[in-house]
Amino acid sequence: MTIWHPTITTQGPRYRGIADAIARAIQAGELAPGQRLPPQRRLADSLGVTVGTVTRGYAEAERQGWVTARIGSGTYVRNGDTSPMTPLRHSHPMDAGTIDLSLSLPPPHPLRAASLGRALKGIAKDDEVLQRAVAFQSERGIPAHREQLAAWMTNLGMPVEGEELLITQGGQHGISLALQALTRPGERIAADVLTYPGLIDAAQQSHLKVVGVPMDDEGMDMEALARLCTQQQPRLIYLTPDQNNPTGTVLSQNRRERLVELARRHDFLILEDAVQYLPEQERGTPLYRLAPERTLFIFSTAKVLAGGLRIGALVAPPALRERLAAALRAQSWMVPSLMVEAVCRWVASDDNTTLLDWQTRELGERQSLAREMLTGFDVGGRPHAANLWLPLPEGLRSAVLQEALARRDVLVTSAEPFCVGSEPAPQALRLCLSAAPSREALAKALDILVELLNEPPAAPWRMV
Numbered sequence: 154m155t156i157w158h159p160t161i162t163t164q165g166p167r168y169r170g171i172a173d174a175i176a177r178a179i180q181a182g183e184l185a186p187g188q189r190l191p192p193q194r195r196l197a198d199s200l201g202v203t204v205g206t207v208t209r210g211y212a213e214a215e216r217q218g219w220v221t222a223r224i225g226s227g228t229y230v231r232n233g234d235t236s237p238m239t240p241l242r243h244s245h246p247m248d249a250g251t252i253d254l255s256l257s258l259p260p261p262h263p264l265r266a267a268s269l270g271r272a273l274k275g276i277a278k279d280d281e282v283l284q285r286a287v288a289f290q291s292e293r294g295i296p297a298h299r300e301q302l303a304a305w306m307t308n309l310g311m312p313v314e315g316e317e318l319l320i321t322q323g324g325q326h327g328i329s330l331a332l333q334a335l336t337r338p339g340e341r342i343a344a345d346v347l348t349y350p351g352l353i354d355a356a357q358q359s360h361l362k363v364v365g366v367p368m369d370d371e372g373m374d375m376e377a378l379a380r381l382c383t384q385q386q387p388r389l390i391y392l393t394p395d396q397n398n399p400t401g402t403v404l405s406q407n408r409r410e411r412l413v414e415l416a417r418r419h420d421f422l423i424l425e426d427a428v429q430y431l432p433e434q435e436r437g438t439p440l441y442r443l444a445p446e447r448t449l450f451i452f453s454t455a456k457v458l459a460g461g462l463r464i465g466a467l468v469a470p471p472a473l474r475e476r477l478a479a480a481l482r483a484q485s486w487m488v489p490s491l492m493v494e495a496v497c498r499w500v501a502s503d504d505n506t507t508l509l510d511w512q513t514r515e516l517g518e519r520q521s522l523a524r525e526m527l528t529g530f531d532v533g534g535r536p537h538a539a540n541l542w543l544p545l546p547e548g549l550r551s552a553v554l555q556e557a558l559a560r561r562d563v564l565v566t567s568a569e570p571f572c573v574g575s576e577p578a579p580q581a582l583r584l585c586l587s588a589a590p591s592r593e594a595l596a597k598a599l600d601i602l603v604e605l606l607n608e609p610p611a612a613p614w615r616m617v
């Protein structure tokens with residue numbers, strides 16, 4: 154393959170010439186969406202400029218929105234549809250019969266929209282609340298709202314006081330906010346070697362390098378983390394201790410204690426993400442209780458009420474709250490109090506408990522169904538989790554199976570988007586059992602999966 158060679162026509166600094174040439178080549182179709190730009194050193198050699206000039210040129214092209222840099226992988230022409238990290242669902246047109254098990258959504262139930270409707274109707278009749286909703290409020294949220302969200306979390310077995318939390322626009326916002334406010338560009342953070350892709354994206358936006366820590370059956374390997382702390386001094390460690398996303402692995406109690414010991418010795422922050430909800434009896438001791446002085450805890454409405462509400466909580470130690478509030482203020486002044494009010498009314502209503510009880514039973518049923526249908530295969534994950542992790546039998550490749558499933562209108566996720574940096578992806582699939590429109594639809598999708606596991610498809614690639 155020939156390396157793309159820019160023609161630099163712009164007068165002025167060379168780096169700007171490189172950025173302009175990238176923009177022109179993309180507009181002319183010489184650089185295709187998803188295409189990787191040449192490695193910086195190679196381009197520097199071929200243009201007779203320093204690597205620093207190419208780095209600045211690529212950074213300028215990224216700033217202008219033409220390309221996107223992936224730490225440890227390279228710089229790619231931007232286009233959400235063809236990005237290699239984009240889940241398969243976007244590259245296959247969805248038809249009405251498609252069973253999408255690729256996104257981790259709560260199981261569909263008419264009560265979700267109905268509860269929101271009831272909350273909004275109540276708000277529409279409440280003049281005082283409407284007056285508050287049209288006014289600016291504190292960036293941390295209205296104190297009464299914080300108290301109500303704290304009470305809701307406490308009821309769910311996550312004890313917290315209203316003054317300890319900031320209201321966010323969901324769990325992803327909590328992650329971005331923590332990284333933006335508490336790290337500096339170029340710093341390192343660490344996470345399980347397979348982790349929630351939203352953390353990888355947020356770290357990239359904050360110009361951080363994410364280092365992957367190996368895991369085993371007890372979660373993150375603390376001895377590997379100890380070595381990493383000595384060698385690379387990470388500023389923060391991100392974990393989902395009660396169920397790793399995607400594998401479902403739980404961080405053992407011993408390791409939770411060892412993590413806290415390491416955090417105190419090496420002075421790093423802990424970002425604990427509990428968005429993937431589990432019933433209290435399936436959770437371990439939260440890290441924010443073990444190390445309250447250095448742990449930030451993230452929760453949201455996404456997996457218990459509805460993903461579209463975009464409301465969450467970021468619990469933070471007192472010393473960090475002002476910095477987080479300042480970052481939130483700089484981003485958007487505040488989270489709209491109207492949505493928070495709707496959530497507060499919803500969680501205070503009977504609908505909330507009815508829905509969560511139903512959901513917990515439903516997820517338990519879906520997990521049992523999947524485990525029964527996949528008898529003989531090695532599956533991982535928690536008994537009431539939304540997701541199931543399926544390491545593939547020897548000889549099967551996840552990309553082949555994922556493609557074959559998509560041809561049969563079943564969408565699943567491979568390990569690839571969860572891999573930190575350029576770590577190799579295990580051959581495995583994540584199945585979001587909760588996202589199927591019904592248990593029947595789930596059974597149908599699993600039938601197809603089992604058929605393909607038993608009679609593996611041929612690789613669809615044609616190449617010489």
Ligand SMILES: Cc1ncc(COP(=O)(O)O)c(C=O)c1O
Nearest residue numbers: 257323324325349398428453455
């Ligand atoms: C582990 C984890 N954290 C955070 C999020 C994002 O939460 P939210 O939708 O509230 O932004 C998700 C969503 O799937 C998740 O799986």
